[in-house]
Amino acid sequence: MNNPISDVHKKDFFSSLKNSPSTDEFIKGLWKENPVFVQVMGMCPVLAVSNTAENALAMGLATAFVLLMSNLLVSSLRNFIPKQVRIACYVLIIATFVTITDYAIQAISVELHKSLGAFIYLIVVNCLILSRAEAFASKNTIGKSMLDALGMGVGFIFALFCLGAVREVLGSGSFFGFSFLPNDFQAWILMILPAGGFFTLAGWLLFFNVINERRSEV
Amino acid sequence: MTETQTIPQNTNTSIMPMLRAMVGIGVLCALLIVLTFEGTLPRIERLKAEALEKAIFRVLPGTVATKTFQLDQNNGFTAVYDKGRTESLVFAGYDQEGQLTGVAVEASGQGYADVLRILYGYHPGKQSIIGYYVLESKETPGLGDRIEKDADFLANFEALDVSLTDDFSELNNVVVPVKHGNKEHPWQIDGVTGATISSRAIGNILGASTQYWVPLIYDNQQDFSSED
Numbered sequence: 001m002n003n004p005i006s007d008v009h010k011k012d013f014f015s016s017l018k019n020s021p022s023t024d025e026f027i028k029g030l031w032k033e034n035p036v037f038v039q040v041m042g043m044c045p046v047l048a049v050s051n052t053a054e055n056a057l058a059m060g061l062a063t064a065f066v067l068l069m070s071n072l073l074v075s076s077l078r079n080f081i082p083k084q085v086r087i088a089c090y091v092l093i094i095a096t097f098v099t100i101t102d103y104a105i106q107a108i109s110v111e112l113h114k115s116l117g118a119f120i121y122l123i124v125v126n127c128l129i130l131s132r133a134e135a136f137a138s139k140n141t142i143g144k145s146m147l148d149a150l151g152m153g154v155g156f157i158f159a160l161f162c163l164g165a166v167r168e169v170l171g172s173g174s175f176f177g178f179s180f181l182p183n184d185f186q187a188w189i190l191m192i193l194p195a196g197g198f199f200t201l202a203g204w205l206l207f208f209n210v211i212n213e214r215r216s217e218v
Numbered sequence: 219m220t221e222t223q224t225i226p227q228n229t230n231t232s233i234m235p236m237l238r239a240m241v242g243i244g245v246l247c248a249l250l251i252v253l254t255f256e257g258t259l260p261r262i263e264r265l266k267a268e269a270l271e272k273a274i275f276r277v278l279p280g281t282v283a284t285k286t287f288q289l290d291q292n293n294g295f296t297a298v299y300d301k302g303r304t305e306s307l308v309f310a311g312y313d314q315e316g317q318l319t320g321v322a323v324e325a326s327g328q329g330y331a332d333v334l335r336i337l338y339g340y341h342p343g344k345q346s347i348i349g350y351y352v353l354e355s356k357e358t359p360g361l362g363d364r365i366e367k368d369a370d371f372l373a374n375f376e377a378l379d380v381s382l383t384d385d386f387s388e389l390n391n392v393v394v395p396v397k398h399g400n401k402e403h404p405w406q407i408d409g410v411t412g413a414t415i416s417s418r419a420i421g422n423i424l425g426a427s428t429q430y431w432v433p434l435i436y437d438n439q440q441d442f443s444s445e446d
Contacts, residue, residue: 048358077243085236089243096247100254107258110269117363118331118356193412194361 025144029151035128036159036201037208042128045119046160047197053176055115056164057157062105062120064153066097067129068146074137075145081138090133091124098123128156159204166200167191270337270353274309277339277349278320281311287321287442293434295441308435310442311339318442320348321435325427330415332356334365336423338375340432342439345382346404347393347424350375362416371410371417379404380428386436393428395421 035041045063050056073093074081081089102120105113113120123129132152137145168174171191173181190196274284287295289306298307309322320341326333334357339349352366365371381390391405395418401408407421435442 077239080242081239082235085240089239092240092243092247096250099251103254103258103262107261107265110265114352114355115363117358121356 022144022147025147026151029148029153029155030158031155033152034155034159034208035152036156036163037204039128040205041131042126042156043201044122045126046163047194047201049116049119050160050163050167050197050200051171051192052115052168053161053164054112056160058105058112059116059119060153060157060160062101062116063123063126063129063156064149066094066101066123066126067132067153067156068149069097069100070094070129070133071137071145071149072142074133075140075142078138086138087130087134090130090138094129094133095124128152162204163197163200166203167196171196270309273337273351273353274311274322274339276351277322277337278311279339279349280313281319282314283312283316284322285310285312285442289434293438295435295438308431318342318439321442322349323427323431323435324353325423326354327419327423327426329355329419330357330362334416334419334423336420338424338427340380340428340435342436344377345380345436347375347378347380347428350420350424357413357416362413364410364413365416365420368410368413370408371413374401374407377404378407378424380432382433382436387433389429389432393421393425395425 029035031038033039036043036046042063045059049059070090070093074090077089098121101123102113105116105120132149136148140148165175168176169181170188171193173179173185173187188196191200271284275281278284286298287308287310288298289308290296295308307324311319311322313319320339322337322339324335324337326335328334333354334352335354337351337353338347340346341348350372355363355366357363357365378393379391380393382388383390389405391403393405393407395407395409396402397414398409398411400406407417407424409417409421
């Protein structure tokens with residue numbers, strides 16, 4: 001049976017959520033300002049580590065964790081850090097959380113740590129993290145900075161996963177290591193090589209741009 | 219784009235606030251790193267030991283039990299049971315009958331991105347390398363990491379010749395890496411196209427390590443002869 005009062009409340013709740021600035025901070029990173037498909041940032045790990053869905057997901061989670069924690073600390077200390085030394089301080093903070101992530105991944109799985117190779121350390125120089133610290137966290141409250149980092153982090157994970165899933169299915173004929181395609185499927189080795197990363201990224205960028213264009217026409 | 223709230227920033231140009239911020243953040247970061255390191259170290263060491271144990275079984279086919287030995291001052295090998303020792307260790311493998319299946323040796327050297335740590339299995343009876351595994355690598359995923367996955371490259375280590383001269387003092391031929399497709403002799407390592415530096419590094423690491431360890435292990439085979 002329909003309850004008109006609760007329907008109104010639900011409608012109000014969702015419309016307020018949709019129009020709330022806090023939700024905007026989170027949502028923008030997922031689609032409108034997606035760090036990979038729109039801002040085209042952090043391309044080094046995006047292209048290098050997205051050869052399997054597992055690697056892509058692990059790298060996405062590691063980057064999102066570093067982004068979230070560095071935004072939290074930069075925003076908390078924004079009034080304590082003088083403008084002249086801010087970049088040095090941000091890099092120090094980011095490098096700290098990358099080191100913590102490195103230890104955490106080693107403690108989770110030696111194999112995973114080996115498969116991500118040097119790219120864990122390269123999170124330090126991922127322009128996405130430094131740009132969010134400089135452009136957002138250093139100018140906004142802790143709550144807003146956390147939402148921004150969560151949105152950008154989830155957007156980065158989503159983008160890496162999209163690339164990793166396509167490349168693993170086409171390049172290895174498996175998904176998360178499980179083969180599900182027929183035995184006579186000829187894997188496209190090119191897709192797990194660097195060139196395959198560029199092709200897949202180009203395909204996803206095209207897909208995103210077509211969707212965005214159609215939405216703007218509507 | 220969303221509007222950002224303008225928050226007044228500390229624009230004081232004197233040295234003290236800058237010094238305070240940098241030292242303060244430095245101390246905080248150091249504390250976080252040390253706490254994480256101390257907290258994760260026991261688990262990381264346990265996982266690494268387990269990975270090493272698994273690797274020994276991989277490089278010495280048919281192994282069901284292992285024993286750790288250390289090179290002593292007289293250039294002989296003595297069994298070690300102290301987990302704290304990490305220098306000059308080799309790992310002997312034994313089959314179900316307690317017979318020696320080979321000796322696993324750790325070696326390391328500079329790769330493309332960082333130091334490569336590998337484990338290889340040596341069979342004194344066959345005088346050849348019978349297995350190889352990469353323990354630690356930071357080589358580029360998709361390129362350099364083909365030294366761990368490329369089937370043709372791994373085939374080099376099924377029977378890599380490390381036979382000794384008649385007086386057993388040195389190798390007949392030092393293990394050397396060659397360009398992909400140029401392998402002519404059983405002591406050569408066929409490289410990987412696209413992972414040239416990494417595969418060459420593996421060849422050089424094995425070349426140096428076998429020159430040192432193989433004569434020593436062969437000369438002291440009796441030290442490993444029994445599982446007990």
